[in-house]
Amino acid sequence: MIAVVLAAGRGSRVAVVGEDTPKPLMPIAGAAAIDRILDALTRDRFDDLVVVTGHRADEVERHLAFRRAVRFARQDHLRGTADALLAARSAIGDEPFLVTWADVLVESGTYRRVAKAACDHDGAVAVNHLDDLSTGGAVAVEDGWVTGITEKPGPIAGWNQTGVLALDHKVWPYVAAVERSVRGEYELPDAINAWVGDGGRIAAMPVEGPVFEIGTPQGLAAAAAYFSDESSSR
Secondary structure: OEEEEEEOOOOOOOOOOOOOOOHHHOEEOOEEHHHHHHHHHHHOOOOOEEEEEOOOHHHHHHHOOOOOOEEEEEOOOOOOHHHHHHHOHHHHOOOOEEEEEOOEEEOOOHHHHHHHHHOOOOEEEEEEEEOOEOOOEEEEEEOOEEEEEEEOOEOOOEEEEEEEEEEOHHHHHHHHOOOOOOOOOOOHHHHHHHHHHOOOOEEEEEOOOOEEEOOOHHHHHHHHHHHHHHHHOO
16 A cells, blocks of 8 residues: 655744754654654555655655655645645555655554555544644544544544544545635545545544654654653663
C-alpha cells in the first residue's frame, strides 16, 4: 500500500521567533518530524512513500533526497488537506492508500494497524480519546463505524481524528467535490463525511499508544520529551 504524508504546512504556531521552519522539519529529540514519520512507515513495511510538499518545498525535498523510496508531489497553494491529497492523485493511482498528516507523530505499528483495519472496507480512521476537542476533529462512532467528523467542535470530550487514515480509491470523487470550508480550506474530513453519507463504510480504529500533534508548542515539547526518553531507554 502506498503511504502519503501531507507535509506542505507552514508550522507558524511552533516556529521560533524570527525563524520560518517548515513543519515537517521541526526537530523532535534530534530528528526532523518528517524523518520520524517516514522511519515509522518504513518499519511498518510501507515501501512506496509519497510526500506532498508546499511551503519551502525545495528545502523539504532536499532534506529527503537521500531516501530512494520517497516520491514527491507539490501543493502549489496551501488550501487544505483535501487539496493537498489531490496534488498526489497521479502519484497514488487507483490503489488503496494510507495518508497521514506531517504534524502528527505516532508509534510504529499504528500505520500497519490502520491499513489492516481498512481491509474489506472502504477505509479506516485512527482515533484517540481527548477530554477537550477544541483544536481537534470530533469523530462520531457507531458500532465501530465512523458516522461523521466535526472539525474543532469546542471543549467537549470524545474521539479525535488523529490524522492517520487508510482509504480506498473510491474516495477520489468525494475529495474532488469538497467545497471551501468556513476556514477557507478544502478539508479531507468533509470528503469523508460526504462518502459516509452515501454509504461509505469507514472503520474507527482506536490508537494504541501516544499521539503527538506537533502543531502547537505544547505538542512539540511533549513529543520531544517522549522520544528523548525512548532513545535513552534503549
